[in-house]
Structures are given as structure tokens and as C-alpha cells.
Amino acid sequence: xxxxxxxxxxxxxxxxxxxxxxxxxxxxxxxxxxxxxxxxxxxxxxxxxxxxxxxxxxxxxxxxxxxxxxxxxxxxxxxxxxxxxxxxxxxxxxxxxxxxxxxxxxxxxxxxxxxxxxxxxxxxxxxxxxxxxxxxxxxxxxxxxxxxxxxxxxxxxxxxxxxxxxxxxxxxxxxxxxxxxxxxxxxxxxxxxxxxxxxxxxxxxxxxxxxxxxxxxxxxxxxxxxxxxxxxxxxxxxxxxxxxxxxxxxxxxxxxxxxxxxxxxxxxxxxxxxxxxxxxxxxxxxxxxxxxxxxxxxxxxxxxxxxxxxxxxxxxxxxxxxxxxxxxxxxxxxxxxxxxxxxxxxxxxxxxxxxxxxxxxxxxxxxxxxxxxxxxxxxxxxxxxxxxxxxxxxxxxxxxxxxxxxxxxxxxxxxxxxxxxxxxxxxxxxxxxxxxxxxxxxxxxxxxxxxxxxxxxxxxxxxxxxxxxx
Numbered sequence: 300x301x302x303x304x305x306x307x308x309x310x311x312x313x314x315x316x317x318x319x320x321x322x323x324x325x326x327x328x329x330x331x332x333x334x335x336x337x338x339x340x341x342x343x344x345x346x347x348x349x350x351x352x353x354x355x356x357x358x359x360x361x362x363x364x365x366x367x368x369x370x371x372x373x374x375x376x377x378x379x380x381x382x383x384x385x386x387x388x389x390x391x392x393x394x395x396x397x398x399x400x401x402x403x404x405x406x407x408x409x410x411x412x413x414x415x416x417x418x419x420x421x422x423x424x425x426x427x428x429x430x431x432x433x434x435x436x437x438x439x440x441x442x443x444x445x446x447x448x449x450x451x452x453x454x455x456x457x458x459x460x461x462x463x464x465x466x467x468x469x470x471x472x473x474x475x476x477x478x479x480x481x482x483x484x485x486x487x488x489x490x491x492x493x494x495x496x497x498x499x500x501x502x503x504x505x506x507x508x509x510x511x512x513x514x515x516x517x518x519x520x521x522x523x524x525x526x527x528x529x530x531x532x533x534x535x536x537x538x539x540x541x542x543x544x545x546x547x548x549x550x551x552x553x554x555x556x557x558x559x560x561x562x563x564x565x566x567x568x569x570x571x572x573x574x575x576x577x578x579x580x581x582x583x584x585x586x587x588x589x590x591x592x593x594x595x596x597x598x599x600x601x602x603x604x605x606x607x608x609x610x611x612x613x614x615x616x617x618x619x620x621x622x623x624x625x626x627x628x629x630x631x632x633x634x635x636x637x638x639x640x641x642x643x644x645x646x647x648x649x650x651x652x653x654x655x656x657x658x659x660x661x662x663x664x665x666x667x668x669x670x671x672x673x674x675x676x677x678x679x680x681x682x683x684x685x686x687x688x689x690x691x692x693x694x695x696x697x698x699x700x701x702x703x704x705x706x707x708x709x710x711x712x713x714x715x716x717x718x719x720x721x722x723x724x725x726x727x728x729x730x731x732x733x734x735x736x737x738x739x740x741x742x743x744x745x746x747x748x749x750x751x752x753x754x755x756x757x758x759x760x761x762x763x764x765x766x767x768x769x
Contacts, residue, residue, distance in 0.1 A: 309337060309348040311754050313713060315359035316342065319686045320705050329359065331711040334753035339707060354715050357748060360686055362394025362426075362712030364693040364703045366451075367538065367562065367639040368664055370428075373419040374404020379644045379732050381423040382761065384664060387642075387730035389425045389757040391665035392747040394712035395694070395702050395766070396426060400433035400454055401465040402643075408433040408465070410444045417765055424763030426752060427712075429697065434476040434487065435466055442479050449767025451697045452486030454538070457520045458494040461614070461659065467494070473527055481533035486696075488536045491520035491545075492615055503653025505575045505608060509616050514542035517615055521545045525552045528559050536696060537561040539641045541615035543625030550634045560696065562637035563626055565670040566613060566661050570737060571620040575611045609650045609657035610737040613641070627678060630688060637692040638685075640667045647733050662731050666724060666738050668716070669745035676744065682718060698768060711754035720746040 326342035400407035432450035496516035643660025694703025726734030
């Protein structure tokens with residue numbers, strides 16, 4: 300195949316025996332000019348370029364697109380910030396992310412708050428960043444303006460979000476918001492758990508926490524969303540699907556042509572309830588200040604995070620291994636179209652305590668690719684499937700046609716990925732603000748060697764752009 304359409308000198312050519320293209324994995328040479336993919340040719344084709352990289356057997360992937368990231372800046376920047384989150388994203392092969400409208404202060408529920416968010420991000424981002432808006436009680440009049448200002452869609456909750464400034468929508472409020480969003484062909488993304496089914500855990504252990512958020516809570520909320528899609532015609536997406544019981548109603552809705560999709564996350568596909576360790580003494584004192592990680596923190600103290608049970612807490616919860624197997628089947632069948640991280644960090648002190656008091660959120664934007672690849676290859680899936688779930692699917696969801704694929708005319712967002720190289724997750728090497736993660740100490744396969752954003756290596760200078768929906 301020869302997609303080369305001009306004879307001028309290119310800025311860069313990258314050759315790989317394992318380029319993952321929309322048509323599949325093959326040996327290829329990818330030529331870049333002015334930040335875009337200008338040509339794709341045979342691996343050994345003669346191409347004149349100012350610079351050349353030969354990756355050999357190292358795979359060349361499109362930059363991943365992570366549409367579910369909580370950056371928290373401004374307002375809770377001590378939890379995470381644009382500089383730290385996007386540096387971690389680049390280290391994990393993510394070249395585009397879309398920031399959630401919470402847990403920043405103010406939340407992105409008004410046009411003025413979106414402007415504050417963009418001002419906070421300006422000049423700090425190492426990858427491209429877009430923004431979701433939020434749908435909360437009382438802000439329906441602001442939704443169209445937020446859409447016109449370039450948000451990629453609107454997040455809402457059916458149950459308590461965990462922060463008071465972002466309350467859930469009642470059924471009536473959801474109907475009103477969905478109808479308004481449908482009127483301008485927008486997208487609604489839903490944290491779907493039915494509050495009537497959720498309960499207070501019987502104790503502070505993981506089993507009690509898991510029982511308090513049963514699969515039926517997700518299924519009932521997903522079924523409610525599907526009914527509202529039928530009534531309003533809105534395009535809807537179910538966030539962080541954890542309960543495999545939801546696959547049946549989703550598959551039926553999709554088979555009937557309803558515009559409803561779903562995502563899941565690396566922690567639901569690679570971890571299980573049995574992985575949650577027994578209670579430990581808690582965090583080392585060196586990590587309890589709530590501020591950024593300091594050089595004085597020893598690797599030994601970081602290693603002790605491997606035993607921290609509450610690093611596994613998230614909502615909805617990580618379920619049993621059988622449920623995990625069903626989620627993989629949902630991915631293979633196409634009912635689930637995206638795998639995104641739901642990167643939701645906090646200060647280490649908020650992870651203290653038990654499964655009632657600790658903050659629920661998993662920080663994994665740097666580790667999503669190797670975590671998924673390690674599990675996917677063991678289940679017989681190739682890199683093309685991982686790219687479909689973690690690059691193409693999220694790009695399609697957000698309406699980013701220039702992202703997520705190695706294709707002529709797309710942004711030259713590329714990743715050199717040593718798929719066969721193994722490593723052990725060391726929290727000291729993570730770039731997000733605080734090194735609390737359930738993946739600490741895990742052996743994974745796949746190392747991101749280089750990340751290019753529009754044809755330039757992501758380095759120490761932030762070159763990311765702030766994206767708007769087109």
C-alpha cells in the first residue's frame with residue numbers, strides 16, 4: 300500500500316514492523332509533515348525526511364484517547380493538576396484526554412466555570428485536553444451555551460457524586476436535561492447507579508462495601524437511562540460500567556438502534572474483589588501531608604503502598620472474577636465500546652481509614668495501557684483490539700476524527716510501545732501528583748518508550764492544546 304501523495308520532504312518518518320493501523324497490524328513507515336500524518340507507506344519505502352526513527356519490532360500505536368479523567372484543578376489542585384495529570388498521561392501513551400466537570404471548584408456547569416477551567420489549564424498541558432460539561436439540578440438553561448462554547452458533552456449522576464457542589468439529577472430532572480441536550484444533538488454521559496438500591500455498608504470492610512453497591516443498582520439505573528433515550532432521542536453513554544448484568548439491556552437497546560453506548564475501565568477488567576488485600580496499618584507518615592510527593596519520600600515507604608486496601612476503592616466497585624470475565628465478553632461483542640481510566644486521584648490522607656470513610660477513586664492514567672495489554676494478550680486479543688478500545692472508541696465517542704487512528708490527515712499523535720517488555724509498577728516512577736494506586740507492585744507487560752504529540756516528542760515543555768468540540 301502506498302498512501303504517499305506528494306514528493307516533498309517530510310519532517311519525520313517513523314518505521315515499525317508492528318504499526319497498528321485501522322486495517323490491522325503490519326510493517327509500515329509513517330511520514331509526518333506539519334504535525335499531521337502525511338503518508339503511510341511500506342516499511343522499507345524510500346522516504347525523504349528531516350528525521351527518521353526505526354522502531355524495529357517495537358510497536359507503533361496511535362496516541363490513546365482517555366475521555367474519563369478527573370484533573371481537579373482549580374479548587375482541588377492538591378489532589379491533582381493539569382501539569383501532573385497530563386505528564387502522567389503522556390508517559391502512559393495517552394495524547395488526548397477529556398477532563399471531567401468535577402471535582403474542580405467551580406465545577407464545569409456554567410460557561411463562566413468553563414472559562415476558569417481553561418484559564419487554569421493554559422500553558423500547563425503536555426497532551427491535548429478537552430472538557431466535559433456537567434448537568435446538575437437547575438443548570439438546564441446553561442447547557443446550550445456550554446455546548447456552543449465547545450464542551451464535548453454533559454456528565455450527570457443518578458446518585459450522590461461524593462462532592463456537594465455536583466448533586467445528582469432526579470428522574471424528572473434527567474428527563475428535562477436529556478430533552479434539552481437532544482435539542483442540539485448533544486451527548487450525555489451518565490454515572491448510573493440507582494440510589495434506591497444503594498445502602499450503607501454494614502462495616503468498614505471491602506465485602507460490606509461491595510454488598511452495599513450491588514449489580515442491581517447499576518442495572519436499574521442503566522435501564523432508566525435507556526427509557527429516557529427512547530423518550531427523548533438523546534445520545535447517551537454509560538460511564539465506568541462495572542456490573543456485567545447491564546450488558547443484556549445495553550445489547551438489546553443497541554440492537555434496536557438506540558443511541559446508547561458504554562465504557563469500562565482497566566480496574567474492572569484486570570482486578571477483582573479477591574485482589575483487595577487485608578487491612579493494613581495504613582499509609583506511611585511521609586505520605587500523609589496531603590501535598591505533592593517530595594523527593595525525601597523513600598522508595599521503601601512507597602513500596603509499602605502495595606498493602607493499602609483502600610487504593611482499590613471506587614464507585615461502582617470492583618466486582619468478582621466471574622463478573623470480570625463477562626465484561627471482557629461484552630468488549631469482544633462490541634456492547635462496550637471504550638476502555639478509559641476514570642483517573643480519579645486524591646490526597647493520600649483521604650485514602651486513610653476503611654471502605655466507608657476513604658475517598659473512592661483509582662489513579663491509573665499512566666498505567667491503563669500496560670494493564671489492559673497484559674490482560675488482553677492473555678485472553679487472546681491483539682494490539683489492534685486494544686487500540687480499538689482505548690484510542691478509536693473514545694475518539695469516536697467524543698467526536699475527535701483527527702485522533703485515535705494512524706491515518707493520513709490525522710494528527711501525528713503516536714506511541715512507541717515495547718509490547719513484550721515487562722516491568723513492575725513502582726509508585727516512585729508515576730507522574731500523577733500522589734503515588735497511591737492499586738497497581739503498585741504488579742508485574743505488567745508493555746512499556747511506553749516514546750510519545751509524540753503532533754509529530755514532536757513529548758518532553759519537559761508543555762505543548763498540548765485545549766480542544767473544543769467542533
